[in-house]
Amino acid sequence: MPILSVRHVTTYRYRRPVAFGEHRIMFRPRDSYDQRLIEATLDIAPQPSALRWMFDVFGNCVAVATFEGRSDSLTFTCGITLDHTPEHAPVFPLAPNATHYPFGYGAGDMPDLSRSIERQWPDTRNEVDAWARSFIPAEGRIPTQDLLADMTRSVRRNFTYLARSEKGVQDPVTTLRLKRGSCRDFAVLMMEGVRALGMAARFVSGYLYNPRNDRDRHVGGGSTHAWLQVYLPGAGWIEFDPTNGIVGNRDLIRVAVARDPAQAVPLYGSYFGLGSDDLGMRVEVEVVEKSTLPPVTAPEPVR
Template sequence: MIEIEIRYEATYQYEDTASFSPHLVRLLPRNGFAVRTDRSKITTNEGTDVQYRQDIFDNLVAYCFYPKELDHLTYKLELDLRLEEKNPFHFLLASHALNVPFTYSPEEASVLSAYITPRQPLGPIPAALDRPPKEIPTVDWLVGLNSWLHENIEYERRDEGEAYPPEQTLALMKGSCRDYAVLAVEVLRHHGLAARLVSGFSWEEELPEEDRRAENALHAWVETYLPGAGWVGIDPTNGIFCGHHFIATAVGLTPAHIAPVHGHYYGKKTINSTLTTNLSIRRK
């Protein structure tokens, strides 16, 4: 087992005081065989009522209720985790999913229908992202798709703002990790594969500094459901499949479902704000 500690802090500073809606905080790991939580602690502004729940996607969520007006919101996270080393290709596909295109069984399709249905238009797509002209091994096709996105979409750091629609990312040929993820998930759905968005932490200690794209920030990637393998993580930002270095905190159908912090302020005027973050992930 690998023991790591995560320390994360985010502060939203507002130009004026305001009342706030309940805020949903999705920063707690989705535990599984590869990720085990030894200790977790979320703190926010003094006097806040924090309630812990599981949402419709089985994400662990902290609901924060703010009783008074504030000019800033602060979230601090402390995590001590144990990770089981994971080979992302250690699976066997069911016979009906060995090649793309493939069709889910009726039972699979019934359960996965919400994840198969496209949510946003793609518009014209490059030939490399279109349906292959003939059957091709599923894993080979996914590796190629993931590599093409990594190699052809220029990465840009953008900590705030909504994810670009897939059409915009393809038009600009650049984007942040959440733009890569939204584009990838819609391409997969376009081809009839069940896909969902994921947010969380990417532990990049073993990467050269120039290749670190999630340093000091949260990360977004994709999972697709492959019969026989289950939900398989794919990171188009880095062009790799997801092993034990990826620690998911939320999954969902749309970017709003996986936002690390979700809420709003009440008021009749616009109150500008700035976000500052600090993230440390290190081996114990």
């Protein structure tokens, strides 16, 4: 059970001092049985006039900062330490009716899962639908875990990862046609594919642990990372990272989950000034393994 430490620095720079609107920061990991938060810190420069904490509709922890005065830069430095329990060879204890695809969700789950099953992007020629169904054998029955693992690893094997600085997510049909995109593009493509098969999927934002930045092991480090979860009866929400072909939580640090990527943006806010005042943003993320457990017994939000 490695102890992982994350340092995430985001810096905005401006041509002249500007005023700032409200900023929402989503960096604090979700405590769970497979990752236990030990410590979390948040430093903001210039210091905000107020900082409050809240849970959003999905239970993600969000910090909301407000500011007075002006500055030509704005920096957010987030630090977390957590105990991470990886699943190196995940075997999901699926309910008997869900061991093979196709399967259906129970009546008690459907009211809560229905919005996560709905398709969110247009697919007028059913290209994403056809791609998802290409993983189903002619006889129409396949172990559910094999189906999702094949889809996850196919993206890693057949698509090219490209870091994109543009905001938002690439249309899944475009990702499928180009066979290239960022981690968030691949996550949304697979989400739409899974939804086309009638399964519930949601977007995950967080961090990727990649020792020594080994590109043979993983791509997508050095910034925030994105993947998806699929709800499987008997197992619950299971992680799938199509960018790296990861099934299960190995090397994935979960921060936020959402139905749509726009609901899990790690940091967003506004400034008051001209468009030409914006000199850009720089993001630095470092994830390392710590050799010893820090002497911190319980996490407390920074206020």
